[in-house]
Amino acid sequence: MTLSDSLPALLLVILVAVLLLPPLRRWLLTGPVFKVYKRILPPMSDTERDALEAGTVWWEGQLFSGSPDWAVLLSYPRPTLSAEEQAFLDREVETACALVDDWQVSHESFDLTPETWDYLKSRGFLGMIIPKQYGGLGFSAYAHSQVVTRLSTRSSALAVSVMVPNSLGPAELLLHYGTEAQKNHYLPRLAQGLEVPAFALTSPWAGSDAAAIPDAGIVCKGQWQGREVIGMRVTWDKRYITLGPVCTLLGLAFHLYDPDGLLGDKRDIGITCALVPHDHPGVELGRRHQPLNAVFMNGPTRGQDVFMPLDFIIGGPATAGQGWRMLMECLAAGRAISLPSSNVGMAQMTARAVGAYARVRSQFRMAVGRFEGVEEALTRIGAYTYLMDATRTLTAGAVDLGEKPAVVSAIAKYHVTERARRVVNDGMDVLGGKGICLGPSNFLGRAYQQIPIGITVEGANILTRSLIIFGQGAIRCHPYVLKEMQAAADPDPAAGLKAFDRLLFAHLGHALKNGLRALGHGLTGSHFARVPDAAAAEARRYYQQLTRFSAAFAFLCDISLMVLGGGLKRREKLSARLGDILSQMYLMSATLKRYEDEGRQAADAPLLHWAVWDAMYQAQQAFDGVIANYPNRFVAFCLRLMLFPFGHPYVVPSDELGHQVARLLIAPSPSRDRLTAACHRPGGEDDPLGALELALLATLAAEPVEAKIREAEKQGLFAGNPQANVRDLALAAHGARVVNDGEYALLARRDRLRDIVVKVDDFPFDFGTRRGAAS
Incomplete structure (x- = not known):
């Protein structure tokens, strides 16, 4: 055998020796890489380090893994209320809602009434998170979330006044870090409302x-x-x-x-x-x-x-x-509780009220909720509300499990508030002129005005999306990145190199495995991905497709970190899109978990399907945005080929599915009640929301009679009758004996309640400014 013949074998032996003998590997390979890594690693201040290391990694860590264990997700207990918490929600929270007239608060007094403030303080609303040993209610995070959600369906001033003392603030900080003297002095006073x-x-x-x-x-x-x-x-x-x-x-x-x-x-x-x-x-x-x-x-x-x-x-x-x-x-x-809860409250109120309005209000002799254009808006309202509430519940449940979920709380804050903006905007489009004129009977105008508040506070959404979700998630949730950074910062160079060597090769194996997994799922359409035995049959494909997303996302992250390094921190648009992928996976996880937890309600399946398909399509668009803007075009070409070998498989949800979702909002049903379970439901027609509920029932009761009148119209029975107009048609039908007295009574009640609902408030010419100036 000549030297040239044995050279390949010799090189292979040397390569194997380098890879398998750690001291030699560290000397020849890992050592030089370690020096370069330490040099290019961006400097990190103490405050940045504290922010990165704060909180815990929860389900988002599974999504970063490339192969989520769906049995873990399904094993998380469904958040529930204790008997005491449920009683508080049914009694004290309902009473607090009834005490508030949002128009009076937002237009006249600019504050809650003294009676409302006294009630909130004396009934423990300001001390829900304070343990009972200090005189507080000692409620769970989920109960706290449920209370804020319901209060938000009534008045944002009411909800914010309660949620802030129970969120980031003195009580929370005292509980975790206060001295015993501080706790014993302040916590009982905060719990009793003696301190605000x-x-x-x-x-x-x-x-x-x-x-x-x-x-x-x-x-x-x-x-x-x-x-x-x-x-x-x-x-x-x-x-x-x-x-x-x-x-x-x-x-x-x-x-x-x-x-x-x-x-x-x-x-x-x-x-x-x-x-x-x-x-x-x-x-x-x-x-x-x-x-x-x-x-x-x-x-x-x-x-x-x-x-x-x-x-x-x-x-x-x-x-x-x-x-x-x-x-x-x-x-x-x-952040995992306050803003997701308050915005879900607004969305649930919008879904319930706008859905009812779309059935009560008619145009061209048909309920506006039956127009396909309006159905599009109602579909988004219903499906987004379902997804948002699922996200709120799963995230609050994580806090009750002892987690401090830094990344998923940012996801929940950003995506729930952004979807609430879309839900309320769609609601305003359905209401039309009714929505744009403020007054006591406008149930959505103030929510429309206030939506930007939640989007701005606790970190503006632009920064949350472009800097926090992936910027923090890539380091905290990745199984190796943070550990590699810690190894590079080790004051003992030998110990740091040894740890880095082990982590680097584990990281490379992780990336290679996810690359092959992503390619395999792309070629097979993820049909062979494992699905938990407990998963509902109608949701099994979603778990498989989410597994594909996870593998593709994990591989894309590793390639991005390798190609861009510390520069990825400055490429905020790419970072934002990577964060969008992670976020959509979390939102889909929450939606699937909700469907399982609620007993796989078949009637709710359209909400599940539309929400998940929409999220998959948005995740695909985010993948496309990353790859289309990748600075290295050859790498971008290879990524597209690996992750989507047959093109884009995910499309927008179908119109038929949207029709099924919209139909759930415009008629009473258990599905509608589950979707809007947190809503405060005032009774009586003197309240705009109470009048809507009554008008919806009256409209449904009158629809068979109205169909009878439509047939009479076709036969020309009302020709030349000036009362045969959209407002007075019931009178014309009764006069022509098309309907009997009982049927006319149904129509008359429907018309009276309809007129209350479609009413738009008007005011004196000066809007009462002279009276206000005088007072």
Whole structure:
């Protein structure tokens, strides 16, 4: 055998030795890669590290894996209410809703009534998350979510006033980080409504970059309760502080410095959170913002060189500088509940009310809900509401399981609020002129005005989509990326290299496996993907298709990280689309879980099918957006060939399916009740929503009689009769003896309730401004 003949075998032996002998591999291969990796890894500040490491990884980790274990999803317990929580929802929450007239709140008083405030405080609404040992209700996250959802179907001012004290704020921070003395003093007072909390974080100059707040505290000595103590002199200027104008206990985030070393060697201590009584000298409160006619209490707070003792720090002096981590860890739980719940409430109210209106209101002698153009809007309203509520429930359930789901809470916040915007916009389109004229009988106008609030707060949606969902998810949820970064940051280079070597080759194997899996699913249409035994037959293909998405997504992520590296952080549009894929997979997971948890209601299947098909189509579009804009066109070509070898298999949901969804909204049924289960349903025709429900029932009762009249019209029985118009046709039919007295009574009741529903409010010429000026 010649040397040339043995050379390939020799090279193969050398390659195998390099790969299988870790010391040799680290010397020849991993070591150089490790040096390059450390050099190109973008620098990370302490605040960025705290944000990345905050919270926990939950189901989104399975979606990142490339091969989700669907049995795990289906094994999560369905969130339920205890008997006590259900009683509170049925009694106290319904009473609170009945106390509020949203028009009066948003147009006349610009605040809840004193009676409503007293009721909320005395019945524990402000202390739902506080454990019973401190006098709170000790409710689950799901119960908290259910309460906020129902309140939101009545009034946003009511819902926000309740959700903020139970979200990110003094109570949440005290429970996790407060000293025993702080807990024992403040938590009972917060639970009883003796203290109204607010939390001041947002700065006019920092906005969503809360880690950059200029508000500062300087450690110094000063007088407190007659003696000299070490404290802080704090200056702040905050805005958008919900409940700020009426709070009695202000949570405050600021950057703490210790220039004189009074607390130790560290001069820049970091973000710190403190609790400040509203009447503490120097605290400025009371002025208000007006957030788009939502009129919940919101306003600025300021203070200039306000001295406060170190005991004001949540957790005491020992937690100074830990405020950013505290906020990031608590934000996940609050964001998972508050905004998803309030926006689902708006969507459920829209679905119930607009669906009824579309059956009561007629044009061209037909209910407007039967027009195909209107059906398109009703379809989105119904299917999005089903998906949104599924997402809200699954995410709140994660919190009750002990999770602090940072990534899925961002997904829920972004996608629920964005879909709520579409739902309310579609509702306004169906209402037409009725919707654009404000007044006591307009049940949707204020929701339309207020939708941007949820989209803006707790992180503007543009930033949530383009920076947070994938930016945080790619590092936290990926099985290897964060560990590789930690290995690169290890102060012991030898230990870091050893860990990186192990992780790198595991990562490469993970990527290769997902690439082959994605290609296999693409070639076979995912028909051979495993499906959990417990899955419903009508949903089995969705699990298979989601498995395909997961494998394709995991592979696309790894290729993107390899090709773009740290530059992916700056390519916000690509990052946003990758986040869209992850989000759509989570929304589909939640929708499938809801269908299983509710007992596979066959009548609800159109809602499931339309929502999932729409999400699959949107995920496919996001894949297409990433590949079409990939900077390396050869890699993009290979990705398209691997992930979609036969083109795009997912299309928009069919018109027939949309027709089935729309039909569920325009008539009473168990499906409609399940879809809008959280809605407060006022009785009586003096309330616009109560009148709608009565008008819907009256319309259905009168439809057989109306069909009889239509036949008479065709025979020309009303020719020349001026009463034979759309408004007075019942009178003409009764006069012509086409209908008897009983049938006329049904029509007359329908017409009276219809007129209440279609009424548009009008006002004096000056809109009452003279009266307002006089008062």
